[in-house]
Amino acid sequence: MKQVEQNYRSGALRLIDAPAPGAGRGRNLVATRVSLISAGTEKQIIDLAKSSLAGKAMARPDLVRKTLQKVRQEGLIPTARKVFAKLDTPIPLGYSCAGEVIETGSDAGGFTVGDRVACAGAGVANHAEFNAVPKNLTVRIPEGVSDEDASFVTLGAIALQGVRVTAPTLGERVVVLGLGLIGQLTVQLLKANGCRVLGFDPNPARAKLAEEMGADRAVTGDLDDAVAAFTGGHGADAVIVTASSKSSDPLNKAAEISRMKGRVVMVGLTGMAMDREPFYKRELDLRLSMSYGPGRYDPAYEVDGHDYPIAYVRWTEQRNMEAFLELIAAGRVTPSKLVTHRFPIAEAEAAYAMMDGDEPYLAILLTYDAQPGAPERTVAVGAAAAGDARGSGFIGFGNYAKSVLLPALQKAGETRLTKVVTSTGISAHSAAERYGFAEASTDARALLDDATTDCVFVATRHDSHAALAIQALNAGKHVFVEKPLAMTHAQLAEVAAAADAAPGVLAVGFNRRFAPMVREARDVLARSGGPLVMQYRINAGHIPGDSWVHGSEGGGRIVGEVCHFVDTLSALCGADPVSVEGVSPDGVGDSLAAVIRFADGSVGTILYASMGDPSLPKEYVEAFGRGVVVRLDDFRKLHITQGGKTRTVSASAQDKGQAALVKAFYDAARKGAPAPVALDTLIAVSAATLDLAGISD
Missing domain, CATH: 3.40.50.720 (NAD(P)-binding Rossmann-like Domain)
Structure with missing residues (x-):
């Protein structure tokens, strides 16, 4: 299938022939008919991708901090390898489209093959011939609504959520700052709500278009005077900022033109350095609109398909999408008036190239063959x-x-x-x-x-x-x-x-037992004889609660990561685990204190904590044999104490045994060498970990 991609490292944009996705559980496979290039949002993504590494770092200081922490923990070269692999992963462009369902997954919302649908979502409603879209980001297109109009569904939901956050009442005077696609749709939605609307944009063509879309007035300058005349000198009841700017001027201008106790609603992406005085003196209400609406950024809603009860959350992402399409069907919103260009998907690169030129544009549509053929996977x-x-x-x-x-x-x-x-x-x-x-x-x-x-x-x-x-x-x-x-x-x-x-x-992938320092520690302990007493402390660090690791795909951190440490202790004593007992602190399910008994009589404890200071090195192991103690400090230093002396082995970078494990597997598969780890041990370690996680079935 044809799909638009962009390399985030180089900024290169191109059309590729990629395999089509399958429907999958909770998703429907949609053959795209029209997709909308959101010029403002996508242009920002493209410009960021084209920026230097320094520019990307300035845009995402949070990721820079995480990277520096990784360097301290794992070393420069392994961290750099991971960072560049991430940067070289292309990103799909597009997040609003319309098409036809050609395949339904299980539990996919009751859609049927042949349904005309509109779809939303970055990474799912892409500029691609086929898209697998989660059910909560898919809505049926009403009769009489064209595919082109329906392809605006994402921007329509964003604009509609901004209006809902504003909570306008009949007859209020509302100012819309920024008359791009979302601003133009916001004008029509406010008019449908019975408001008087003044639009502002420095572009005369967009101001003129806003009046054609229904604005009572639209201006390109003298905003203070225009608002005063429009509101009888009182100031705007509400100002909706749909502009996009690194500057905080739109936010502060919105405050200046508001009436006492007015509302300022931020929909567009702008600076947020607030000038306190106008907000304070007018006692203004500052509100931020969350994109498409409730459900946005919640994987349980968007990915897993769990809806919010309508009695408690009347307007979700999906219900906003449906309401927007119903307004189109009723003739209250007319997105087609915003279209300036149409390109077939085969000419997508030309469409984006045009955005770098001098030709005026607003809404750009990509069109697709009505009969694209069977998807090739x-x-x-x-x-x-x-x-x-x-x-x-x-x-x-x-x-x-x-x-x-x-x-x-x-x-x-x-x-x-x-x-x-x-x-x-x-x-x-x-x-x-x-x-x-x-x-x-x-x-x-x-x-x-x-x-x-x-x-x-x-x-x-x-x-x-x-x-x-x-x-x-x-x-x-x-x-x-x-x-x-x-x-x-x-x-x-x-x-x-x-x-x-x-x-x-x-x-x-139990790689730690193949780490050079673990192997050396195991050999020393094996020569000491007798059962061991071991402890393994892991400063695991925090993973946000909405990460897939905590959900049904991940099974939680105990299942997903503690197995590593059970296996390492098993390797150190050379015996399989036979019994476990673990307890988690109240309210911290991804932390654990555990005691494990092994078949040779050895015992080990695991202290796995997610709430500590991340600057402390992640892993520390101590093991006591007869007349010997080994201490492994985050795979950088190994201390071996026996006979009153301590010998230290140091490494400039961590080696947790990944390469040695893969080589052992490759040699077993291709050269007939023994399996890296005996099947009985793999099963025993996995079963012990499931027991620690409280999984009984």
Whole structure:
């Protein structure tokens, strides 16, 4: 399928042929008919992408702080590798479109094949021939509403939410500052609400268009005098700022033209350095509008599809979208008047190039073939390698797979990459093109059925690990699956049965046992004899509550990360865990104090805390054998104390064993070496972790 992408590092924008996505649970596959280029928003994204690294850093100081913290913890080179891998990941453009449902996923909102729908959302309602859109970001198009008008649904919902936040009443005088697309739609929505509207924009053509859209008056200058005349000298009842500017002037001008106890509503992206005096002296009410409406930025609503009860949240994102389309159907809003240009999707690059020229524009539409053909979910990108039929493929290719697993695999000796499978076509195409895979796909089955692939890396989100590992093992592949291996005991039992019956090797991403310092500590402790007493302290750091890690896809941090530390203790004592007991502090479910007993009589404690100061190094291990103590300090220093003396081994950068683990897997798959970790140990460590997380099934 054709799709518009932009490289965030270089700023390069282009049209690519990417594999189409599948519908998936909670989503519908939509064949796009029209998509809207939101000139203001997309131009900002494009300009930021084209800026220097310094410019990007100035725009996102929060990410700079996180990067510097990573450098202190992991070293410069590993951090730089991850940062550049992230920057080189292309981003899809577009967030508002209209089309037809051609495939429905399970629990996808009751939509049926053939429904005309309008779709919203950055990263889902893209400039692409096919889009897999979550049900809460999809609405049916009413009869009589054209695809072109419906393609404005996202901007319409943004404008409508701004009006709702303003809470205007019949006959109020409202000023709209900024008459771009959202400003023009805001004018019509206010008029539909019975308000008198004054628009302002320095562009005369946009001011004239606002009057054509229904504004009582629109001006390009002398705003103070215009507002005074328009309001009888009282000032505006409300000012809605829909302008886009780095300056705070729009905010402060809105205060200056407001009446006593008026409302100032920020919809556009502007500076927020407030001049206190006019707000204070007029006792103004400053309000910020949250994009499309309630549900925005909530993964439970947008991704998982959990709606808010209408009795408590009358106007959600989706209900705002529906209301906007109903206003179009009633003739109260006319988005088609804003269209200045139309381009077929094949000429998308020309559409964006025009935005850098002198030609005036406002709403730019991309149009698509009415019959695009069946979606292709696998496309050739690179040349297939000749000779040896064996090669490796990836299912899931996030930052960890790019920056850690693939380099380790290539260092181990892999020269042939067959297919890369991701949930979105743009990411699969980018991975194949940049890293040398022969094909890009959004269909895992295409990789599992590929006779030229013998090694499969599963690097998806946690909830799919077990099922994909089982399918790959049943297909006769050697399987490297990232941790956790499973999210329930039932899944774990199924994986164990599949691995036991399969001819291929199963490896799990328990890499710390392969770290040089852990291996040296294990050897020293093994010579001491007898059971060990061990403790592992992890200053895990905070992950926001809305992260996927905490949801159904991640299963929580105990399942997803503590398995690493259970496995490391198992490696140090050379025995499998046999019993566990863990407790979490009240109200902090992603922290844990645990005691683990191992088959050789060793005991270990794990203190996993998410609430500490992030400046403290992440991991610290102590293990006591007979006459020996080893201390591992965040994989940078290993202290071995015995016979009254301490020997210290230091490293300039962390090595947590990822490369050694991947090489062990590769050697087992291709050279007949033993599996990196015995299947019984993989199952025992995984089961112990599930017990610590309180998972009983």
